[in-house]
Amino acid sequence: xxxxxxxxxEQALRSILKRLRLVRRARGISQAELAxxxxxSQNAYCRIENxxxxxxxxxxxxxxxxxxxxxxxxxxxxxxxxxxxxxRVITHQLEGDGQAAPTKPAxxxxx
Numbered sequence: 001x002x003x004x005x006x007x008x009x010e011q012a013l014r015s016i017l018k019r020l021r022l023v024r025r026a027r028g029i030s031q032a033e034l035a036x037x038x039x040x041s042q043n044a045y046c047r048i049e050n051x052x053x054x055x056x057x058x059x060x061x062x063x064x065x066x067x068x069x070x071x072x073x074x075x076x077x078x079x080x081x082x083x084x085x086x087x088r089v090i091t092h093q094l095e096g097d098g099q100a101a102p103t104k105p106a107x108x109x110x111x
Contacts, residue, residue: 017051019077023067024049037066 024034035045038059047053055063064071072078 013051015077016075017049019074020063020067021049023069023074027067029067034063034066038063 024031031045031049032042035042038045040059044053048055060074061071064074067074
């Protein structure tokens with residue numbers, strides 16, 4: 001049975017974005033900080049990380065450099081740097097209060 005290439009692409013993208021999010025968190029970088037380093041708004045970066053906006057190849061390479069991982073490691077997750085960073089996030093989740101690391105910064109209360 002032939003698999004749908006669009007479905008395969010969607011699944012691959014979800015995996016890449018998950019690795020991206022985990023590496024960013026492991027580095028202790030907020031979405032706002034990373035967006036600033038990339039020269040885009042926090043909203044634009046949030047949409048990229050959530051799969052709602054595409055990322056150019058050039059910006060992807062810059063993003064990988066800012067995070068300190070080779071671009072191919074974010075794509076396929078096979079590199080040692082990504083595995084080390086992902087294990088740090090998992091360890092953080094298991095230690096302490098057992099809660100998962102926050103996925104979003106706390107919202108500010110409006111006056």
